[in-house]
Amino acid sequence: MEYEEASKSLDDDGRVKRTGTLLTASSHIITAVIGSGVLSLAWAIAQLGWVAGPAVLMAFSFITYFTSTLLADSYRSIHGTRNYTYMDVVRSHLGGVKVQLCGLAQYGNLVGVTVGYTITASISMVAVRKSNCYHKHGHDAKCSTSTYPFMIIFAAIQIILSQIPNFHELSWLSIVAAVMSFAYSSIGLALSVAKVAGGGDVRTTATGTTVGVDVTGSEKVWRTFQAIGDIAFAYAYSTVLIEIQDTLKSKPAENKVMKKASFIGVTATTIFYMLCGCVGYAAFGNKAPGNFLTGFGFYEPFWLIDFANVCIAIHLIGAYQVFAQPIFGFVEKCSRERWPDSKFIHAEHMPFMGGPHGLNMFRLVWRTAYVVVTAVVAMIFPFFNDFLGLIGAASFYPLTVYFPIEMHIAQAKLPKYSFSWLWLKILSWTCLVVSLIAAAGSIQGLASDVKTYKPFKTQ
Structure with missing residues (x-):
């Protein structure tokens, strides 16, 4: 009887029964994908x-959804056993040096994202302080505010949330973060619609910024490259897809649920991206700012801008955890295997509400140290956000395109130079060129x- 009860509470791999659903997986995806990049x-x-912009958006939504379905099918090996991480999937289907390359791309990207989110969240908090300052003291007031206190506040919140043991316990935070992302995107969209309705001298063109009027020839080329990169990486969530899939119940089949969740997540994202991008362009024209929420100024309606920036900060609090949990899990798994008899690493003290997890000293020390280091790096290099494009370029191609396609070819045993093999390879090579650009x-x-960097500058 006890054995039967124990087996009912465990999955086929002996781990605690997974409880993830279509709703929780979709929330994780939306939290990961609709980042502050929408702005x-x-x-x-x-x-x-108007021509290339929406076309590029649609192209990358299709590529992301297609390759995510290939990756979802790779969750279980040919023998039906589970793979818990992206590296495990690559090890199972491809093996060799590709496993190390996958780990380098995945965890390098995740570390970069967590540092970038620390910076972005602090900028949103500063925007709230500035908005209130201008409202109180007038538009000519000097409302300079440092981001550093807000980075410390953000890090303190993350230290607490980082004690959530694993991805399986993260569903509630992802749902809150997903709601926040829709909230600030909707506010930006509503303000853009209001600006368009109010009229004004705004110039938009079929080809975007005009050489000789808005930008120089070289600026046009570099900005086009950056824009393609921004859109490509705005969709990437392959770094955490397998970890999300590993939270799902085993019935119905995980890959079927994950494909539906990917469709919901990518469709919702594309609709919001298309609306925010196109309506934002209609509102600001060729002089659109890097963050279209700040394009409305810090003035009025100050309370609405405040609310939007608070939503961004709350969303990034959740998104940080979605991207940090795979790093935490990887280091802790390696440590448990390396020191199997260490009480410091294995012992759980004071289990919460009778559950399997409690206070683990190694988890407390290591995760706190990680959050502190990311906050310090964010303070020293506040332009680190610009590294994200480069880190994204280095990880987008291998993680979103190359590995899913190669694993599908290996799984399906596609003959070399067959039609399916050829068009998958062409897609892979095209995305490689986009990543290099x-x-x-x-x-x-x-x-x-x-060139213009000044350390410890107050914004």
Whole structure:
């Protein structure tokens, strides 16, 4: 009887029964995908214009959804056993040095994202302080505010949330974060619609910014590269897809649920991206700002801008955890295997509400140290956000395109030079070119930022 009860509470791999559903998986995806990058899409559309902008958005939504379905099918090996991480999936289907390359791309990207989110969240908090300052003291007041206190506040919140043991316990936070992302995107969209309805001298073109009027010839090229990169990486969530899939119940089949969740997540994202990008471009024209929420100024309606920025900060609090949990899990798994007899690493003290997890000293120390280090890096290099484009360029191609396609070819045993093999390879090579172009744009933008960099500057 006890054995039967124990087996009912465990999955086929002996782990605690997974409880994830279509709703929780969709929330994780939306939280991961609809980042603060949505705010830069009006700028990206402005660089590409009415024709290429929406076309590039649609192209990357299709590519992301298609490759995510291939990756979802790779969750279980040919023997039916589960793979818990992206590296496990690559090890199971491809093996060799590709496993190390996958780990380098995945965890490098995740670390970069968590540092970038620390910076972005602090900028949103500063925007609230500035907005209230201008409202109280007038538009001519000097409302300079440092981001550093807000980075410390953000890090303190993350230290607490990082004690959530694993991805399986994260569903409630992802749902809150997904709601927040829709909230601030909707506010930006509503303000853009109001600006368009109010009229004004705004110039938009089929090809975007005009050489000789808005930008120089070289600026047009670099900005186009950056815009393509922004859109491509705005969709990428492959870094956490397998970890999300590993939270799902085993019935119905995980890959079927994950494909539906990917469809819901990518469709919702594309609708919001298209609306925010295109309506934002219509509102600001070729002079669209990098963050279209700040394009409305810090003035009025100040309370609405405040609310939108608070929503961004709350969303990034949740998104940080979605991207940090795979890093935490990887280090803790390696540590448990390396030191199997260490009480410091294995012992759980004071289990919460009778559950399997409690206070683990290694988890407390290591995760706190990680959050502190990401906050310190964010303080020292506040332009680190610009590294994200470069990190994204380095990880987009291998994680979103190359590995899913190669694993599908291996799984399906596609004959070399067959029609399916050829068109998958062409898709892979095309995305490689896009990644190289985006990387070039990111490097150029980063070089420009470093020239004007002043450490510990108050914004």
